[in-house]
Amino acid sequence: MALHLNLNHEIERDKLAKARDPLKLGMMAIGGVAAMFAVYYIWQQTVMHSISTDYEQAKVGYEKVEKAAEAAEKSTAELTQAVMLSEAFVKRIEGRFYWASLLDQVTKLAQPDIQITRLSGEVQPDASRRCTINIEGVSAGADPRKTAEGLRKSLEDEFSKQFKTASVTFRSLEDGTASVLVGGVSQPTALYQITVQLGMGEDAAPKVAPRRAKGT
C-alpha cells in the first residue's frame, strides 16, 4: 500500500475554515434578508404612491365639486326663495275676491220689483278670507216681503254653488211706507237689509247641515 502524504492539509483546512466562516455566512444571510426587505419596501412604496395619487385625485375632484356645491347651495337658497315668492304671489292672485263678478251676479238676480240702494262689503285679510256683504234696498209686489225673500233665496242658491260656505240672512225686513208703480200698478213696498257671509279660505267653517224636523 502506497503511503499518501498530504502536505497541503493546513492550506486546505484554512480554506475550509474560511468558507465556513460564521460571520461571512451571517453577512450573506443578512444581505438576503435585507434584499427581501428592500423589495417589499419598494413594493409598499409603489402601493403608497398609488394611494397618494388616488387621494390627490379625490382631493382635486372634491375641491372642484366643493366650489360648485357652494355655488349650488347659494343658488338653491335663491331658487327656493323665488319659488316660495312666486307661490305666495300666485296664491294671493288666485285667492282674490272679484267684486265686479259679485255685482254682476247680484244685478242678474235682482228682479224688476227689487231695488238695491246700497251694497257694501269687506274681505277679511286673514287666512279665513271671509267676506261679508250688506245689501240694502226696497222690494215691491203684492207681497213685498216674499219678493225680498225670493232675492235672499236666490242669492243663497247662487253663492252656495260658488263658495265653500255661504250664508244669506235678513238683518232687517220692514214694511215700507211708500207705494211704487210696477208695470203701471201701485204696489206696497218693504225695506230689506240682507247680510251675506261667504267663506273662501282653507279654514272656512264647514257648512252646517240643516236640522231635520222631528218625526221625519
Added chain:
Amino acid sequence: MKLGKDQIQKMVLSALLLAFLVYAYFAVLLGPLMTQQEAVKKKTLELTPKIEAADKLIKQSAANKIRSVGAQDVIKQLNATIPEGAPVAWFPPRVAEFYKARNVDKVTTRLVGMTPDKNLLGYVQSGWSLEFPKVEFVPFGKALAEFENAELLVEITNFAIEINRDDVESQHVTMTLNSIVRK
C-alpha cells in the same frame, strides 16, 4: 463539529446585526410607511361621502333650477307691472288713466298706508282708498271687471256702492284696496 470561541462570537455578532436590521427596518422604514398609507386611505375614504354629498347638492340645484324657471318668469312678469319710484307718484295717475279710458272720469285715490307682508319678502302692501263720486252702474261695472283682471297685484278689500241722493240715476262708489309694491 465543534465550534471555536471565535466562531461563536461571530455567530452572536451576526445574530445581533440581523436583529438590528429587522428592528431598524420595521421601526424606521416600513412602520412609518404603513402608518402613512393608513392615514392617506382614511383621508380618501373621508372625502368620498363629501364628494357624494356635493354631487347630490349640485344635482338638486340643477333640478331646482329647472323647476324655478316658471317661478322666476312669474316674478319677472309681476315686477314688470310695478313701476320704479314712490307708489304715491305712479299709482293714483295709473288708476285715474285706467278708468278715464273707460269713461269713468272722476276718481280720487289716496294712500292709506304701507304694511309689510311676511310672505312677500322685498315687497310691501300699499293700502289705497278710491272714491268715485258719480258713476253709471253698467260702464263702471265693466271698468271694474277689467281693472280687477288687469291689475293682478291689486286686491279690493272693502267695497261700497250706493245710489246718489241728489241723482238717483248715478251711484257713488268707495273702495279700499291693497296693491303690492317694491320696498
